[in-house]
Amino acid sequence: MHNRHVPAFIRTFLLLVHDRAAVARLSVLCAMLAFPSVTLAQGTPVGMQQLEFTDAQDGGRHLALAVFYPAALRDRSAARFVMPFFANLDLYKDAEPAFDGAKRPLVMFSHGRGSNGLYYAWFAEALASRGYIVAALNHYRANTYDSTIAYLANKLWQRPRDVSLSISFLLNDPFWGKVIDASRIGIAGHSQGGFTALWVGGARINPEKYLAFQRGWRNNQMVPEYLRNELPLDAGPALDVHDKRLKAVFAMAPASCKPSAWMQRDCSSSKCRPTSRSALAIPRRRRRTMPSSRPGTSHAPSFT
Numbered sequence: 001m002h003n004r005h006v007p008a009f010i011r012t013f014l015l016l017v018h019d020r021a022a023v024a025r026l027s028v029l030c031a032m033l034a035f036p037s038v039t040l041a042q043g044t045p046v047g048m049q050q051l052e053f054t055d056a057q058d059g060g061r062h063l064a065l066a067v068f069y070p071a072a073l074r075d076r077s078a079a080r081f082v083m084p085f086f087a088n089l090d091l092y093k094d095a096e097p098a099f100d101g102a103k104r105p106l107v108m109f110s111h112g113r114g115s116n117g118l119y120y121a122w123f124a125e126a127l128a129s130r131g132y133i134v135a136a137l138n139h140y141r142a143n144t145y146d147s148t149i150a151y152l153a154n155k156l157w158q159r160p161r162d163v164s165l166s167i168s169f170l171l172n173d174p175f176w177g178k179v180i181d182a183s184r185i186g187i188a189g190h191s192q193g194g195f196t197a198l199w200v201g202g203a204r205i206n207p208e209k210y211l212a213f214q215r216g217w218r219n220n221q222m223v224p225e226y227l228r229n230e231l232p233l234d235a236g237p238a239l240d241v242h243d244k245r246l247k248a249v250f251a252m253a254p255a256s257c258k259p260s261a262w263m264q265r266d267c268s269s270s271k272c273r274p275t276s277r278s279a280l281a282i283p284r285r286r287r288r289t290m291p292s293s294r295p296g297t298s299h300a301p302s303f304t
Contacts, residue, residue, distance in 0.1 A: 046128040047071030047095030048081050048121070053169050065137035065166055066117050067176070068124035069104070071095035089121055097179065105184035106170065108163050108246075109136040110193030110200075113152060113255065116144040120190065133180060137166045139196075153217040154231040156192075157238035160200035163187060164243045186248030194254030201249035202242045207235040 052064045071092055081091040107127055111117055117124075117136030124134035138144075139162050141151035151158055167185060170176045189197035199205070211233065217223065218231045 044098065044129045044131070045071045045073045045095065046091055046125045047097060048091045048093050048124075050093075051169075051173075055165050055169075061140050061165070063137060063140055063162060063166060063169075064117075065135050066121070066124070067170075068121070068128040068134040068136070070098045070128055070131055072098035083118065083121065086121065089125060091121060091125060099179050103179055103181040104131060104133045105186070106167075106180045107132050107134045108167060108185070108187040109134060110159060110163060110187065110189035110196040111136065111139065111143070112191030112193050114142065114144060114147055115191075115193075119144075123188070133176075135166060135170060137162055149217070149223055149227050150230055150232075154214045154233075157241055159192070159196040160241035160243070163196065163200045164241075164245075167243065167245060182245065184247060185245050186250070187246050188250040188252070189254070190252040192255040194251035197249050197251045198254055200241055200243050201246050205235075205238055207239055210235040210238050 047069050049067045049069075050064065051067060052062065055061045055063065068091070073092060073095060078092050078095060081089075081093040083089060109117060109120055109124060111120060116138045120136055124136050127134050138146075139151070139159050141148050142159065170180060171182055187197045187201060189195070195203075214231065214233050214235070218228055218233060220228065
């Protein structure tokens, strides 16, 4: 991936974060920098709604996503949405939204390989409690509950397409389309979802190396032959996945930011890193605390 092909706002935030405990806090701060102020108090209750749709123009692809949003709990006895093995979540399914007639910025979220959107509810809750709408999708045939090697590997370009389809679905929805500010849409992602965020945000791949990546899976003897025969060898669909509606990108540990068969450049090279870590302007003493400022009020610079 050549730096000249990557928008400046992606280059600025393509960081190698070593302190895992700080990843969530840093991601929340970076997302906040992308948007103007949202006037909600920190700790606002968060509602969650599960949506599904089918894209009739794309082979009948069925997509599911969880939408997190600031909620108004008229009744404090409202039932929480409980997820096994997850602690400290404070989510209320189908709770009444609290928008007060104001449109809110939207943050899409792309999960890691073979994972699903709800596994990142902790991230979505942190943003939604501060006034954002967060849509965490389950990538088609590449999630915890429904996956196949074709979509986990050779059809990896379907991931950014899932993001674009989900944005269109939400903007065209009778309810969500009225409360989302279409001029303030961003994306975050983790692992393979981190690369998806960069990809749909404007990063480009090397078509020859992507084709070599596809051939590698097609020739992988560990994969049963009947599945290998279904793997496509075509880099074309992977070349034009940029969605210009996305105005901000944040990638957590992007999976392809390492030597691979289809990246243009090894990200161990200094050329794949931001020109200056000071671009975030986050004082070292603050990296251990969750930012309390509203989006747009931070003294750290926004995307360049």
